[in-house]
Amino acid sequence: MLHTLTLAQALEKLKRKEISLGDIWADVQSSIDQQNTKLNAYLTLNTAAENERQAAAQLPLAGVPIAVKDNFATKGLRTTASSTVLDTFVPEFESTVTARLKAAGGVIVGKTNLDAWAHGSSTETSQYGRTLNPRNTDYLPGGSSGGSAAAVAANMCIAAIGSETAGSIRQPSAWCGTVGLKPTYGRVSRFGAVAMASSTDSPGPIAKTVEDAAIVLNHLAGHDDRDGTTSAQPVPDFTQTLGKEIKGLKVGVLYLDLPGLEASRPHFEAAMKVLSDLGAEVESVTAMDPRLAISVYTIVQRGEVSSNLARYDGIRYANDRSFFGDEAKRRIMLGTYTLSKGYADQYYNLAQKVRTLFMQDFEQLFAKYDVLVSLSSPGFAKKIGASEDSAMFGELEDMLLEPSSITGLPGINVPCYRDAKTNLFLGMNIMAPMWQEAKMIQVADAFERATTWNTWRSA
Amino acid sequence: MAKKASRQISSPASKAAQPITIEQVAKVAKLASIPVAQSQLESLKDAFVETLGVVTNLQQVDVSAVEPTHQVTGLENVWREDVVRPELSFTQSQAVANAKRQHEGYFVVPQIIDQGD
Numbered sequence: 001m002l003h004t005l006t007l008a009q010a011l012e013k014l015k016r017k018e019i020s021l022g023d024i025w026a027d028v029q030s031s032i033d034q035q036n037t038k039l040n041a042y043l044t045l046n047t048a049a050e051n052e053r054q055a056a057a058q059l060p061l062a063g064v065p066i067a068v069k070d071n072f073a074t075k076g077l078r079t080t081a082s083s084t085v086l087d088t089f090v091p092e093f094e095s096t097v098t099a100r101l102k103a104a105g106g107v108i109v110g111k112t113n114l115d116a117w118a119h120g121s122s123t124e125t126s127q128y129g130r131t132l133n134p135r136n137t138d139y140l141p142g143g144s145s146g147g148s149a150a151a152v153a154a155n156m157c158i159a160a161i162g163s164e165t166a167g168s169i170r171q172p173s174a175w176c177g178t179v180g181l182k183p184t185y186g187r188v189s190r191f192g193a194v195a196m197a198s199s200t201d202s203p204g205p206i207a208k209t210v211e212d213a214a215i216v217l218n219h220l221a222g223h224d225d226r227d228g229t230t231s232a233q234p235v236p237d238f239t240q241t242l243g244k245e246i247k248g249l250k251v252g253v254l255y256l257d258l259p260g261l262e263a264s265r266p267h268f269e270a271a272m273k274v275l276s277d278l279g280a281e282v283e284s285v286t287a288m289d290p291r292l293a294i295s296v297y298t299i300v301q302r303g304e305v306s307s308n309l310a311r312y313d314g315i316r317y318a319n320d321r322s323f324f325g326d327e328a329k330r331r332i333m334l335g336t337y338t339l340s341k342g343y344a345d346q347y348y349n350l351a352q353k354v355r356t357l358f359m360q361d362f363e364q365l366f367a368k369y370d371v372l373v374s375l376s377s378p379g380f381a382k383k384i385g386a387s388e389d390s391a392m393f394g395e396l397e398d399m400l401l402e403p404s405s406i407t408g409l410p411g412i413n414v415p416c417y418r419d420a421k422t423n424l425f426l427g428m429n430i431m432a433p434m435w436q437e438a439k440m441i442q443v444a445d446a447f448e449r450a451t452t453w454n455t456w457r458s459a
Numbered sequence: 460m461a462k463k464a465s466r467q468i469s470s471p472a473s474k475a476a477q478p479i480t481i482e483q484v485a486k487v488a489k490l491a492s493i494p495v496a497q498s499q500l501e502s503l504k505d506a507f508v509e510t511l512g513v514v515t516n517l518q519q520v521d522v523s524a525v526e527p528t529h530q531v532t533g534l535e536n537v538w539r540e541d542v543v544r545p546e547l548s549f550t551q552s553q554a555v556a557n558a559k560r561q562h563e564g565y566f567v568v569p570q571i572i573d574q575g576d
Contacts, residue, residue: 186532
């Protein structure tokens with residue numbers, strides 16, 4: 001049963017020598033053996049893990065098994081971004097995220113499935129088949145980091161790494177009942193992450209508890225001279241605000257009145273009551289319409305995708321451009337169109353101006369509130385096949401997360417309701433001002449401890 | 460519960476997107492170097508129309524006095540010393556390790572001139 005341990009529990013028990021690292025790995029391996037064929041969370045397992053974990057045992061993360069989304073370059077370990085363009089790609093270099101993870105003693109157990117190129121919110125655009133939601137396998141895990149969220153939810157790892165461009169950490173975490181933390185843009189290096197929309201791409205942890213996410217983030221964060229957009233901002237110890245009370249903190253509640261949230265709203269309001277009962281000052285507040293953020297993000301993302309994916313020429317590495325799946329083709333082409341002469345002002349430049357308005361809006365809101373909260377996803381996980389009929393499926397599912405994505409703000413998802421009949425979850429999205437992840441961790445942790453929605457806390 | 464006045468739009472996507480033709484889609488595919496079968500063009504056109512229909516709500520926003528944001532954290536001109544760092548560089552054999560075709564340590568590229576067109 002050691003695969004069900006949280007990261008904090010595993011580290012504590014290893015330190016006290018109550019359990020052995022080998023036993024954790026054996027239980028995680030058997031969990032993978034039993035479930036992965038059905039769930040399809042892992043695309044590639046790391047066959048060198050056994051050697052690596054022995055060398056890592058004395059380091060802070062003590063050699064525990066960590067799942068890594070398959071869009072981080074891992075030297076000597078196949079990296080596909082879930083696209084057959086990269087089917088046989090074995091990187092000759094290591095991404096900063098995985099290099100830091102390894103340096104801290106995390107050992108990669110395997111590379112997890114995602115929407116191809118991280119384009120989507122379902123994992124259904126993966127060219128290696130969809131991942132299923134471990135909480136209820138008739139449903140999708142969300143995406144694009146659906147494989148990492150599923151690996152955590154199914155206890156096929158102790159913690160995981162994902163990446164978010166607009167919702168790709170928080171939305172699958174909401175659908176799978178896990179914790180997902182998207183740091184401030186520039187807090188964690190993008191070097192070696194398969195580039196998607198470079199102005200919003202943000203790697204971060206998907207974990208069993210808020211505490212685990214904070215521990216992992218401690219090891220990922222910080223300036224990297226191979227990514228010029230990483231910040232020299234000092235990195236605090238993100239575990240310092242764990243366990244602190246939230247009495248007197250001002251919490252602004254966003255996006256409750258939007259259509260499509262009716263079924264989730266009572267459960268979310270109950271979660272707001274929990275924050276009030278903990279002493280926070282909670283009030284509803286109007287913000288810029290997130291449907292505008294969908295548009296900003298769609299234009300910016302398609303444009304940056306068309307540029308970033310231009311590198312796949314089939315010459316230096318990888319297969320040629322005929323291997324792109326339909327979703328990537330659509331996005332590359334739409335970005336090419338909206339950036340082309342005569343259309344750039346109408347689309348791209350307009351979108352970047354509205355992006356400025358979102359930044360100003362958040363600035364005003366954070367002048368009054370310590371954190372802002374919303375639902376992470378409008379509703380519960382969608383059924384298998386749900387993404388197949390719409391070119392805009394992902395953007396509509398990620399609507400509530402896109403405003404904070406296009407503005408580079410940090411956000412964290414914590415489970416805030418479980419439907420007893422379907423075993424599916426709703427998630428709360430807690431956003432903080434730039435560089436103030438510690439504040440949202442404080443609120444998320446307080447909520448998690450005060451409720452039973454987190455299945456590892458309540459076990 | 461306090462309400463804060465802010466920019467709000469009533470009905471997104473109320474303004475129709477401009478028409479997209481099959482020819483435009485085919486041209487974009489060529490520009491983006493995406494091989495697209497004739498039979499796919501219609502569905503790609505539909506996807507264009509769907510997506511561009513959603514983003515028309517931006518046209519309702521007054522941005523006359525607004526500067527665009529390209530970089531959210533405000534960093535500008537990040538420099539480093541212009542020195543070779545071998546530990547961050549590939550050897551020649553590493554550089555071509557994943558190439559589909561190589562010849563004596565060089566990439567083999569497709570012919571793009573003198574193709575008769």
